[in-house]
Amino acid sequence: MTGPETAPEIQQEIEQTRERLGHTVEQLAAKADVKARARAKADEMRATAQDKAAELSSRVRQNQTLRYGWPLAVTATGLVAIAAALVWRQRG
Secondary structure: OOOOOOHHHHHHHHHHHHHHHHHHHHHHHHHHOHHHHHHHHHHHHHHHHHHHHHHHHHHHHHHHHHHHHHHHHHHHHHHHHHHHHHHHHHHO
């Protein structure tokens, strides 16, 4: 295996190694910061729960509208039919 042969090449290799080592240390530090990771996971789970709650709330409202809306429509149709029958009976 041949390595760098001149001083500038050696210096460049040292700088690259330091940079890689710096990134590795940052990654290890992030993994070791359990409190920050737990906080991030809690935030993620809270956002997911809020999204699910909003979706469920929307479904419930939609279901209630359908459940309570159709009897109102049938009642209104019946009232219109009765009113039409009374008007027709009075004219006839």
